[in-house]
Amino acid sequence: MEIRLLIADDHPIFLKGLKEVIEMDADLKVIVSAKNGQEALLSFQSHSVDVVVLDIDMPRMTGLEAAEKMLHIQPDLPIIILTMHKEKAPFLKALEIGVLGYVLKENAVSDIVHAIYKAKDGELYLSPEISAYLLKKTSALQRQSKNDLKALLTPSETHIMKMISEYKSSKEIADELFISEKTVSNHRMNIAKKLNLTGKNSLLRFALEQRWG
Amino acid sequence: MEIRLLIADDHPIFLKGLKEVIEMDADLKVIVSAKNGQEALLSFQSHSVDVVVLDIDMPRMTGLEAAEKMLHIQPDLPIIILTMHKEKAPFLKALEIGVLGYVLKENAVSDIVHAIYKAKDGELYLSPEISAYLLKKTSALQRQSKNDLKALLTPSETHIMKMISEYKSSKEIADELFISEKTVSNHRMNIAKKLNLTGKNSLLRFALEQRWG
């Protein structure tokens, strides 16, 4: 049975190579090749395909954005994300969107066909070495940088930072710790200075982005 | 070669069953059994183990909290999470923490040993049916609930909500959309009313928690 594919990548040579690798499997047929997310989304709406393969880094619209929009239109669409980077954020984002495959480009030749068949059956596929490496590595790195930050702040400041990340107001923090709001305010200011943060909600923002909780 | 395990679950019968299932494999040896996360963490600090298996729902300290603390002490520790629930949040949280295995209890008998060997080698293992099912299902559900919210809000309100989730201030939003700050303020108030939100930063908080961006 033939599987019809839409593929997208902004590098023409890679795109051509990808098409050839995929079509070495007799049952896989690349119906559309797009060179950015926007084009992929438009093509998707005018062609009937079984599986979509998207690069993340593309001009006009990233693969993740395109994936999100496609799944909005057709929630059970099997989508596979290709990427060069071993970063954690796009990986988690991809899972969150509801993508069925996440494959690193360096391993793509062997993994991509496997991922396509898995995705076609509604199963999840992540290139194993890659995802494991990525998860362990980056969570360790993240812990490291969090430790660095905690070393920069005093114990009280760290404590208050944690409470900020729990959406507590200065008044609530002051009441819980039996100290004056003024003291909390001073701590906030000292933290902001140490971390070079300015502007409204900058502390809350930082606390949330660094997953302080 | 023998693999030494720490396992934790708050149901004694399940804990006993789990130990027996694991030890049917001659190379796997359960060194410690704990009945909650706190006990698991303490035991972990006083015993040398190769792989840790934790239930999520436990009194005193959840499996995820215990996992986070253990990985803080030993970042390369292979940890497998067991759970009954097919919810998405704890799954993503587990990946974020840096756990190597995520296994549903209903499939545990066959999957758990597989997961242990994978984790021991530093590889990721997710029970396939489960994770695929969970990802597709819940991301579709989440899209649904997001659509419900978007249906509740007018286009302008949705747009402003998105900009709020990008940490933009009312002034910035007003400038970008060429409207008055007052208008933005009114939209914010209307959104807050529709969503029953009150208090400082409630809109930002909601936008971030619902992953509006």
Added chain:
DNA sequence: TGAAATATGAGCACTACTACCTATGGAAAT
């Protein structure tokens, strides 16, 4: 012991978001 870091507290000006009100013009619905 003396200096530096930390935790505590206050005053004051400024800005931003919340919360409530009114009002007008246009678009959609009945």
Added chain:
DNA sequence: ATTTCCATAGGTAGTAGTGCTCATATTTCA
């Protein structure tokens, strides 16, 4: 054609966080 919804905008008040300065007690450490 009239009502209802929406986007627009102004007024006024309150509350909370920021940005700054100053002061004092305690702790730490060199």
